[in-house]
Amino acid sequence: MLRPQEKRTGFKQGNQLGKLAKKEIMTKVLTFASGASVNATRVVIDADAIESKTVIHALNPRRQSSLTLDSVRDILPSIKDEGVHTEGVAIINSQGVYELLDSSRRRFSCLLANKSLPLWVIDNGVIEGDLVAFINTTQAVKGLSYRELGASYPAIMSEKGLNNINELAEYLGLGRETCRKRYVAAVIADELIKIFPDCEGIPNSFYVKIAKVEKVLKKMNYSVSDFVHRLDLRTVDGLASIEGKQKAICDLMSTLASTLDDGETKKLVWATESLAEFDEKNKYAKVSRSSDNRCLKIELSRLSPELYVDLVDFLKTKISD
Structure with a gap:
């Protein structure tokens, strides 16, 4: 009423x-x-x-x-x-x-x-x-966060045919650095932001750190969901202030990403086995598995193009099931 x-x-x-x-x-x-x-x-x-x-x-x-x-x-x-x-x-x-x-x-x-x-x-x-x-x-x-302010920037770039941050900044009438910070914040994966209490109220300085974490995950082809699940938030739960929890989560993310980047990539071992034996030189079929069982590579050489098509179609079917 x-x-x-x-x-x-x-x-x-x-x-x-x-x-x-x-x-x-x-x-x-x-x-x-x-x-x-x-x-x-x-x-x-x-x-x-x-x-x-x-x-x-x-x-x-x-x-x-x-x-x-x-x-x-x-x-x-x-x-x-x-x-x-x-x-x-x-x-x-x-x-x-x-x-x-x-x-x-x-x-x-x-x-x-x-x-x-x-x-x-x-x-x-x-x-x-x-x-x-x-x-x-x-x-x-x-105030609005960098992430909120930059939320429309990717769509603007696409709609206006803008190729880079410089062009976007000029179009919006903003300084390049201001525009870049907002854009970087806006394109971070939601899962890495939603984990924070009052996620749009985190300090704007955190976005650079979170973007670096995401960069490590992309470099390693590491799932964002898996990364978030690996974060141990039990120590964070005991903190009284929201600001304290936000900082603790950001520090945990940076520490875990550093461990993945510096440790797991160096320790990762690949085990390779042949899928078939061929008389022809440089013709082979082999599979490699990473030591953490997260990655699988299949390598084929000099087999028929029709076989490649069949294998790719089979994989697509199995993955989508």
Whole structure:
């Protein structure tokens, strides 16, 4: 249920909101980066209507899948005790649903705490550039991570036919290093990020370290899932702070990757056996197995092309089963 309030003159932002008559409609004017001004009307979305009456605007880059109790730990206690004091900003779509330009963490917390969500609802017709600029200026409480900021970069490069970070940075009007850091963070495998509590709240400096870990895994053709399963998180569970857990996990990842890179690659032994004997010189069929039983290599030489096709088709069938 929505609770619009009656119009009044001389809007003054502050703690006067609770003193107004329930039926009073509150409005104010918002000015955007281009200089355009639009009217905004205050509405309050009851807790039981938030799920159905609000969604996150498509331009809002906050990763909703990463919202957890840990990621809203800075605002959830006060919302539980006192409700939301600072209104979000939204537009209303043709289905009557409010699309939130900001306040996705407040929305998530209200759902957890069963509290109402106050919003300033702006008139439609605001240009996309103004909406993007507004969203970028509303991240004062918890800024967007490099990963969130760079999430759209791979798609932009593909759509615009950009070949490298330099071209991407020029297109976006960013410094090359800023663009590179965001891109690197955005393309890291999800499994290596999701392991962190408040995974979008890790320090931006961690992304370089995690990217190096992923580089080692790719070099060794090592499964990311296997790597994550090998991490011993029992010592991390005992740490009190989220920040402490984040650092400990990053250190564990770097240490394990270093062990794989420096140790296992040097100790890896291949056992090779012949699959058949041939009289013809340089004609052979052999298989090699790694000492850790994770890798298998089949080598064929000077056999018929038809046999190669049959073998590849057979392997594809077996692997997909």
